[in-house]
Amino acid sequence: MSDALRLEDVSVDYTVGGKARTVLKGLSLSIAPGEAYGLVGESGCGKSTAALAAVRYLARNGKVSAGRILIDGRDLMGLSASDLRGLRSRTVAMVYQDPGRALNPSLKIARQMTEVFEVAEGLRGQAAEARALEMLARVQIANPARVMGAYPHELSGGMQQRVVIAMALSINPKLLILDEPTTGLDATVEAEILDLIVALRRDYATAILMISHSLSVIAHVCDRVGVLYAGELVEEGPAAEIFAQARHPYTVALLRCLPERGRLKSQGPLETIPGFLPAPGAIQDGCVYAPRCPIARDRCRAERPPLYDLGGRVSRCHYWEAAPAIPRQTVAFAAARPVSQVLPVLKVRDLSKTYTVDGKAFQASRDISLDLWAGETLGLVGESGSGKSTLAKLLLGLAAPDAGSTIEMEGEALPPRAKTRSRAQLKALQMVFQNPGLALNRSHSVRRLIDRAMRLTGALPARREEKLAVLAHEVRLTGPQLDEKPRRLSGGLKQRVGIARAFASEPQIVVCDEPTSALDVSVQAAILNLLVDLQAKQQVSYIFISHDLGVVNYLADRVAVLFLGRVLETGPTRAVFAAPHHPYTEALVSASPAISREGVARIRLHGEIPSAAAPPPGCVFNTRCPRKIGPICETEAPPARDAGAGHVIACHIPVAELAILQSSSSGAA
Ligand code: SF4
Ligand code: SF4
Known part of the structure; x- marks a missing residue:
């Protein structure tokens, strides 16, 4: 039987500014019918390009410059545009990260679902509707009739993704391409969608190519995994073997960036990957990973490693035997001062917030009472809609709480709205946002952004300049980076700017709203280390909002679990988890x-x-x-x-x- 997908030595170039840049270099992989294959690697390593190339869906400036692509035995490179369209519509289905974008917001689900069967099977009316209902039931939607009558915005993110998967499976594809299908979903919903994918694959023998930055997602679903770095496959093999013992230094580093099961900040910093991914199209002699590899030798810089066959798995490393034994990084955090429990830096009592939408009142927060101590991190967890972000808004004065709510900072009542708070109160309470790109003024340089925040301290320009140099050093921003506009920086660097700006006013409390959820694991590790380090040095307190319980477990001293705007549980992190x-x-x-x-x-x-x-x-x-x-x-x-x-x-x-x-x-x- 033919492979569901076979890539043979595929290279992809993008033309940018008149120059061709090779972003995928000689990628070969095959996925057998019914097999699930995962591609992992940091942003920019070529995962999504590989998925798009597999169905020849590249952007207009991209082209497959070499190699063969076969789906179900048919060579895509030799197909006419109409044959290619036909093959795609009958054989391959794709599910992307944001289900909202795959659904038409102005049409009910029934219309969108039946249309699929009209096109694929020529069904009409009740027959198409019956197939649509059957398909929704197949993806374990408990009430398909209700979902059929809904518009996409009336469904939760998880339910929308089920509908998209139902539409994708309606053509009974030989190959299902899933590009970050659960990113942005809550952990409980993510787990359900992954279970669904595993069950559907088992029942319908659909081959899967799954792209994810999350190693645990790949481990849950895939039989085999390929690790991409700078457009090259650097390791491939059975997922269980690779996750148990990686044989390429890059894979080893990726796995070590994650907080290991149950690891706490008191046990030391997370490992990071020093340096950066080479720029797309950069030409380099020898091994592409050499500039970041802790065991690189002269041979690595001179001789490009081939894919060594290790028996059922491969590694593009001359010294693959040494990879699992790479010594762990042994840097330590600055010694943390003990959490002070004399007077809470923040005291919240009976905090409620009622919004009125379309004449209906709903309570986004209800009777929340919390204390935050100096030098402590309080984690806030709960699914979307649990009220985590509303609580952050109330603390920051971006929304006023209901009457009867109180927020005190160091024993003094905090006015409800930011505009009525004193300069000292504003400076003491800062925020780090999930998406630093949106939160930073695009027209200012990084230096100016940080300096503006620093003015809240009342320091004179010369003093501010000195302090900015110290702060930039602490968050590891270089001089040239300070002179850049934020949009020219990577996601990780932007988040460093966001943190520097929050710390510029020497705050006592920083509210961090999902600060690492949009970042790669290696960048996430560096940002978490930075937050712990700054806390140890400055005795600042954090309210840390995250859907990632592993990260909260690592970082938070105490945690509050929210559901529907209420705190259901609170206590020391270890006890709560x-x-x-x-x-x-x-x-x-x-x-x-x-x-x-x-x-x-x-x-x-x-x-x-x-x-x-x-x-x-x-x-x-x-x-x-x-x-x-x-x-x-x-x-x-x-x-x-x-x-x-x-x-x-x-x-x-x-x-x-x-x-x-x-x-x-x-x-x-
Ligand atoms: S070939 Fe050398 S530089 Fe490349 S990953 Fe292996 S040890 Fe590191
Ligand atoms: S009170 Fe306890 S047992 Fe009862 S529904 Fe609530 S959480 Fe469940």
């Missing part, structure tokens, strides 16, 4: 491979997150709770139960019983 914990936290942890216990089955949360406009009575989690104990959960708000050492769980189940339930169960519910 280990049983006994709230049933919602239990489900979140089980969906996060970075911190779940090995062998613990994932808990599936059924149903959608309820609307904040009509929260369920009793416990707000009762419509999804796998451990619901009875009518009391639907009628009475649960008590806040003390689990010791500042650990509080809002649940009708007593803590001792939760401990028994959660230790005796494998987690399956």
